[in-house]
Amino acid sequence: MLSTEERRAAADALWEADRTKQPIAPLSETFPGFDVVDAYEVQLINIARQIEAGALIRGHKVGLSAKAMQQMLGVHEPDYGHLLDTMFVAEGDTVPIGRFCQPRAEIEVAFVLGRPLRGPGVTVADVVRATDYVLPSIEIVDSRVADWKIKIADTIADNASSAALVLGARPTRLHEVDPALIGAVLRKNGEILETGCSGAVLGNPVTAVAWLANKVAQFGVTLEPGHVIMPGSCTRMVPIAAGDTIRAEFDTLGPVGVRFA
Numbered sequence: 001m002l003s004t005e006e007r008r009a010a011a012d013a014l015w016e017a018d019r020t021k022q023p024i025a026p027l028s029e030t031f032p033g034f035d036v037v038d039a040y041e042v043q044l045i046n047i048a049r050q051i052e053a054g055a056l057i058r059g060h061k062v063g064l065s066a067k068a069m070q071q072m073l074g075v076h077e078p079d080y081g082h083l084l085d086t087m088f089v090a091e092g093d094t095v096p097i098g099r100f101c102q103p104r105a106e107i108e109v110a111f112v113l114g115r116p117l118r119g120p121g122v123t124v125a126d127v128v129r130a131t132d133y134v135l136p137s138i139e140i141v142d143s144r145v146a147d148w149k150i151k152i153a154d155t156i157a158d159n160a161s162s163a164a165l166v167l168g169a170r171p172t173r174l175h176e177v178d179p180a181l182i183g184a185v186l187r188k189n190g191e192i193l194e195t196g197c198s199g200a201v202l203g204n205p206v207t208a209v210a211w212l213a214n215k216v217a218q219f220g221v222t223l224e225p226g227h228v229i230m231p232g233s234c235t236r237m238v239p240i241a242a243g244d245t246i247r248a249e250f251d252t253l254g255p256v257g258v259r260f261a
Contacts, residue, residue: 002038006031010038011045014158017144021101024144028151036079039156040219047082047159058228059083060216061139062208063160064152065201065232078202079152080212081160083228089140089166094259097242100142100163103260105240106233107186107248109179109198109205110137110167113227117209119217127209132225133171134179136253138246139230140164141237165230168248168256176252180204183251186235188244194235205231 002010010027017024027042028034051057064078089095097103114132142163145154155161182198202208208231213223223229240246240260247257 002031002034007038007041008045010034010157011042011049014042014144015046015049017101021098023101023146026145026149026151026154027157028153034153036153036156039153042157043081043159047084050084050086055084055086057082058085058088058226059230060212060223060227061160061162061230062201062212062232063155065205065208078208078211078232079156079160080215081156081162083162083165083230087162087164089164089258091166091169091256091258093166094261095140095164097240097260100140100240101144102148103140103142103163103240104237105186105188105246106139106141106237107184107194107196107235107250108137108139108201108230108233109182109184109250109253110135110165111205111209111229111231112171113223113225113229115225117213117223119214122210122213122217124204124206124210127206127213128174130223131174131206131209133173134177134253135171136168136248136250136256137230138166138248138256138258139233140166140240165228166256166258167228168254170254172253179206182234182253184234185249186238187247187249188238188240190245190247193238196234198234200234201232208232
């Protein structure tokens with residue numbers, strides 16, 4: 001476990017990497033002994049900085065919700081990060097690629113809460129009752145760690161590799177779909193690169209939202225009405241470059257797209 005000064009130094013390094021768009025060496029290499037507890041504390045340091053600068057928390061995201069990613073990083077549970085109002089991009093907008101370091105796109109079924117979810121003990125049934133509607137979404141993930149050479153502590157410290165997200169504008173009530181059986185297609189410049197199903201997220205993305213509510217409760221956090229919850233991607237990440245158009249198409253939920261320049 002790191003000292004307070006080392007955690008602050010780790011947070012400073014990530015903050016500077018994001019400011020300059022110059023990725024850094026993995027914190028897990030720079031700081032021997034850097035663990036998950038340290039990583040969440042580092043994440044909170046930089047979230048607090050952004051809030052002090054005027055940003056607002058508008059939700060949370062779950063990362064590493066696919067078993068394959070957990071096995072790759074040698075972990076047995078997902079991680080989480082914060083979604084700030086500065087991360088939201090309007091559907092159809094053109095986003096400057098220069099705001100990112102090394103961006104990639106994922107597609108997810110986004111949950112919008114109508115009631116609070118306060119752990120511990122949140123169940124799948126609680127999530128169903130609390131969900132106002134779901135939306136098609138694209139998450140832009142990014143890493144401030146060079147070449148995405150990350151371990152679990154690196155991505156947690158880096159706010160679960162968060163960067164931006166795009167939400168579709170057509171809401172669907174949860175009872176109108178089977179949340180575990182929503183097929184999805186990810187297109188880049190019109191070409192299908194990935195296909196998936198929402199059930200790739202812990203068997204059901206509702207399960208991921210319940211996990212999140214119980215996890216953040218350990219830090220005294222409640223998922224609030226109006227919060228957007230990103231439960232995890234149902235496809236692999238796709239690299240993005242200037243000029244690319246990313247489009248997600250979901251069964252029943254419909255499409256959502258964004259362009260990069």
